[in-house]
Amino acid sequence: MGQPDGGWYDDTPPRITGTSPKDKATNVTARKIHIYFDEYIKLEDASNKVVVSPPQVEMPEIKTAGKEISIELKDSLRPDMTYTIDFSDAISDNNEGNPMGNYTYSFSTGERIDTFEVSGNVIDASNLEPIKGILVGLYANLSDTAFTTTPLLRVARTDSRGHFVIKGVAPGTYRAYALQDADGNYMYSQKSEMVAFNTDSISPSCGPDIRQDTIWRDSLRIDSIIRTGYTHFYPDDIVLRAFSVPLTDRYLIKTERQSPEKIGIYFSYGSDTLPAMRGLNFDAEKAFIVESTEKHDTITYWIKDTALVNKDTLQFALTYMMTDTAGVLVSNTDTISAVPRMSYEKRMKQRQKEFEDWQKEQEKAKKKGEPYDSVMPPAPLVPKISADTSLDPDRNIAIEMPSPLARCDTAAIHLYSKHDTLWYRSRFELRPVPGKLRAYTLLAEWRPGIEYSLEIDSAAFEDIYGLVSNAYKAGIRVRAMDEYSSLTVNLTGTADTAIIVQLLNGADGVVKQTKASGGSAEFFYVNPGTYYLRAFADTNGNGTWDTGDYHAGRQPETVTYYPKKIECKEKWDVTIGWDMSELPGNRQKPMDITKQKPEQERKLRNRNADRARNLGIEYIKPN
Incomplete structure (x- = not known):
């Protein structure tokens, strides 16, 4: 006795029986x-996977x-134009989920249909990550203004590998662009949109x-090799490096007074000058010590006078300077009330409670x-x-x-x-960090294998409020x-003379950074472990990677990854050669540190063959 198992699985993907109009x-x-x-x-996921080209202003x-x-195109059809509807792998049967495979329907409003294809990859210019779902398109208009004034002519979207295929392309000359189209107008119209151009x-x-397919009998033996002829479309190796421009519009984000002794002011972007502050219920002149970031986008006003610190509302x-609707910097004045999170009265109550708790502890100690x-010490x-x-x-x-x-006594600092x-x-030097009001660096000749003792006397540091440090x-x-x-x-294979090389311990973890000299980059005192290498062309010599600007015609600084991991062990002196032009940008970054992993392709599961094997019978797949 037993239960019927339902018979053979439906392993056959859907088949097209007809189209109207004809494909x-x-x-x-x-x-x-x-x-x-x-x-x-x-x-499945038609809004992201199904792409109509030429792009439709009104969604089909x-x-x-x-x-x-059924597909209804809302836009008027253009004359003498090939239309493609790329379904990717979105179509599958309803019950078993058998994927049909990549399918593209096409038709022409003219006498002929265009069949050329161009393909390639889109990667993030800053870290060579594949970009999934970004729009890629072509212009037959080779003018630099086409990208900002007219919609893309033919489009496609990248898959999880950053790969794209633009189909239905007519013979001619084109330029390729990538666009993270935030407003759906198929042109570069917003600064926040990620773009790539070539x-x-x-x-x-x-x-x-000829395409060669290998059929494996098992994990070690090849059963057969099949060679199939096909039409190869070129170019198929376009690499677009996408970037975002910094949002330079300047406006006041917020002001806050998290603690009573300081006021924080935050802007969306920097400025050449500090803002001007005029007190309305206090004298702001000489009332603050100003701490600012290099670009003046985050500013902290430290209140020097304790009477103002205790004032609840300043x-x-x-x-x-702020950016107006025309994108021009203009002067603007805001009236601001800075109120601390905890009022003076509540702070006094809190201090009184702390004093009473401390007093109880002293009474207990006295009795014992x-x-x-x-x-009570401060x-x-x-x-x-x-x-x-x-x-x-x-x-x-x-x-x-x-x-x-307010005071720093270096004589109270000792290094042995x-x-x-x-x-x-041991000799040392205490230096303030440039551009950082409260940061210092203690420099010394740190000798390998030597023990040191850093000893700082009490009251070595005193702040503007009279608080002093302990020993x-x-x-x-x-x-x-x-x-x-x-x-x-x-380093070889690069014409750039200013190269910054970074040693990474993961996707973005920069352990060390050095400037290449004479075609070589050296890293000393490397802790044992597994590392990766990234380099960028420091075109402007500022020591940091800089993005591009389409309107200025400037590409982002070129980033390159060494394609293999590097093992460093104790007492090892490792030397490697790096041909920076050996691989295209989409094949450089090691998969171990690539965050955007390729999604698994949807394939037929072929469960009937497994079932037949378990039953000990031969399964003949139907035609």
């Missing part, structure tokens, strides 16, 4: 298309009903070629005969000191203060080094040379 028909005038199948079908209406897909023109062509007029205080100034117990010889100690300093069993004074002591061991590896990279 690849010419002189078509109807805007309604019907595609008929031999079984019930479903259409695509419906499925039983064994039929000044080189392309001319589509085709020719006969009203002031802030005059600053333990040491106690009669005066809260100390607590610097953030990055003195790890283990230090690399090419690193220094960073010190960040919680508030601006241990040689044999004796401690000796501090930290033991530091500089790691020995034998614990490191070194890496030398010999």
Whole structure:
């Protein structure tokens, strides 16, 4: 006795039984298309997977009903134009989900139908990540203004690999563009849209070629090799590097007074000058110490006078440069009320509670005969000191203060080094970090294999509110040379003379960075581990990667990845050669650190063959 298992699975994908108008028909005038199948079908993610070319300003209406897909084009048909409707892999049968495979329907409003195709990849210019779902299109108009004034002529979307195929292309000369079309007008009209452009023109062509497919008997043995002729369309190796331009429109994002002693002001973009502040209920002149970022987009006003700190509402007029509706910087004045998150009254209550709790602790200590205080000590100034117990010889100690300093006594800072069993004074220098009001760097000659002791006396630092630091002591061991590896990279295949090479420990984790000199980049004191390499052409010499600008005709600085991982071990001196032009940009980045992984292709599961094998019978697939 047993249960019937339902018989063979339906492993056959849907088949097209007819179309209206006929596929690849010419002189078509109807805007309604019907595609008929031999079984019930479903259409997955049509809004993203189905692409109509030429692009439609008004979205076409695509419906499925039983064994039929109907498409109604809302835009008027252009004369003498080939139309393509690319369904990608969106069509499958309704019950078993068997994919039909990539399918494109096409027709022409003229006497002939265009069949050329161009293909390639779109990658992020900053990190060579494949970009999924970005629009790629062609212009027959080779003018630089076409991209910003007229819709793209023929379009496609990239898949999960960043790959695109533009079909139905007529003979001619074109330029290729990529666009993350935020407003759906198929042209570059917003600064926030990611774009890619190429000044080189392309001319589509085709020719006969042979495709080789390998059928494996198992994981080790080849059963047969099948060679099939097909039409190869060119070009098929377009690589577009997409980028976003910085949003330079300047406006005031917010003002806040998280703590009573400082006011934070945040702008969307920087400016050459600081804003002007005029107090309305207080005298703003000489009332602040101003801390600003390099571009003046984030500004902190530290209030020096404790009487103003205790004032709950500070009203002031802030005059600053902002971008108007025409995109021009103009002067603007806002009236602002800065109110702390906790009022003065609540802060006093909180301090009173803290004092009472402290007083109870002292009373307990007194009753137990333990040491106690009669005066509550003020809260100390607590610097953030990055003195790890283990230090690399090419690193220094960073010190960040919680508030601006009024006094820094370097004589109260001591650095000792241990040689044999004796401690000796070591020379050091405490430098302020340029452009950072509260940041300092302690520099010293950190010798490999030596122990150091950093000792800071109490009251070495005092801030503008009279708070002083406590004593501090930290033991530091500089790691020995034998614990490191070194890496030398010999660069070839590039005409750029200013190359910045970065050592990565993951997708974006920059461990070290150096400027190549004489065609070589060297990394010392490399911790053992697995690393990757990225380089960019520092065209303007500012030491950082810079994006492009379409309106200025400027491409982003070229980024290149070394295609393999690098193993560094203790005591190893690793030397590698890197031909930076060996691979195209879409094939450089190692898959281990590529975040945008290719999606698995939808394939027929062929479950009947597995079922027949389990039953011990032969399965003959129906035609």
